[in-house]
Amino acid sequence: MDGRGASESRRRPRQRRLALLVLLTAVALAAAAYPLRTRWWGGLVLAVAEAGIVGGLADWFAVTALFRHPLGLPIPHTAIIPANWELMAQRVGSMVGDRVLTKDYVTQEISRFDVAELLARGAERLKAADLEAVVRAVGRWVAEQVTPTATGDAALWLTRLARANPIAPLLATGIELARKQGWDQRLIEAVAVAARAGVDPTRAVEILQASSGRSNASDNKFPRFILNGAFDAGFAIRLMMKDLDGYGRLAQEAGVPSPVARAAAEVYRVAMARGMAEQDHTAIARIIEEWAGVSLRSPGGKA
Numbered sequence: 001m002d003g004r005g006a007s008e009s010r011r012r013p014r015q016r017r018l019a020l021l022v023l024l025t026a027v028a029l030a031a032a033a034y035p036l037r038t039r040w041w042g043g044l045v046l047a048v049a050e051a052g053i054v055g056g057l058a059d060w061f062a063v064t065a066l067f068r069h070p071l072g073l074p075i076p077h078t079a080i081i082p083a084n085w086e087l088m089a090q091r092v093g094s095m096v097g098d099r100v101l102t103k104d105y106v107t108q109e110i111s112r113f114d115v116a117e118l119l120a121r122g123a124e125r126l127k128a129a130d131l132e133a134v135v136r137a138v139g140r141w142v143a144e145q146v147t148p149t150a151t152g153d154a155a156l157w158l159t160r161l162a163r164a165n166p167i168a169p170l171l172a173t174g175i176e177l178a179r180k181q182g183w184d185q186r187l188i189e190a191v192a193v194a195a196r197a198g199v200d201p202t203r204a205v206e207i208l209q210a211s212s213g214r215s216n217a218s219d220n221k222f223p224r225f226i227l228n229g230a231f232d233a234g235f236a237i238r239l240m241m242k243d244l245d246g247y248g249r250l251a252q253e254a255g256v257p258s259p260v261a262r263a264a265a266e267v268y269r270v271a272m273a274r275g276m277a278e279q280d281h282t283a284i285a286r287i288i289e290e291w292a293g294v295s296l297r298s299p300g301g302k303a
Helices: 003-036 040-067 080-100 103-112 115-125 128-145 148-164 167-181 183-196 201-209 216-226 237-254 259-273 281-292
Strands: none
Touching: 003 040, 040 080, 183 201, 183 216, 183 281, 201 216, 216 281, 237 259, 237 281, 259 281
């Protein structure tokens, strides 16, 4: 038991003795005032003492009855918590789950939590000297703790891991994800050009589907979220802007030109400047529509 727990344990007996002393004082005061109850001040003192007695006994009984049978007597409707704790826990859990921590509320709070932004703030506070000190400390610890035999075993394990899980597919996946960051916008532009030339947007998407331009955007996003004007794919423009900025920084640090990503980022910056940050990223089609002077709505509402 820590110091705070020990202090609480010593305080409880003193509080009980004090409460008992106050109750006995009220009883003694009532007994002393009873013979003088016919006088106005005697009646007043008696009333105060009786109120103290009744209030003290009622409070003691009510609190005690929650946790056990008062004086050990099996009085009905006492020891409420021990007899009903499972039901109470179930009711509290249902109340919290159904009325407080609802699915919509939790989803909304999680969506507000931006891990990348927190990491970025931490990185801004991290100084080069701090990073250097950490690296040196880790290096010293590794040098002291890792034996030559362990180093050889670790190298062998990493070699086996690399052979079992080739890195190339992982890099290819990352490149594909980065490529798709600008693909939606280019596809929207292509459909806008076709619409400007008099081609129905639905027909334009079908043509792209039959060519090398086919992608998730033409398969899924255009028919479900753009041609029908729904714009509710579930990913906000501000989040797309954050991903594009992150990819741009990564490409710059790696020394890889990324003109497509930069061009896509500029369009999303225009959307951000227009107050569209919380709108769905497919709503970027509205800006392309405005610039091209066309509508990408399909008469039938779907492709």
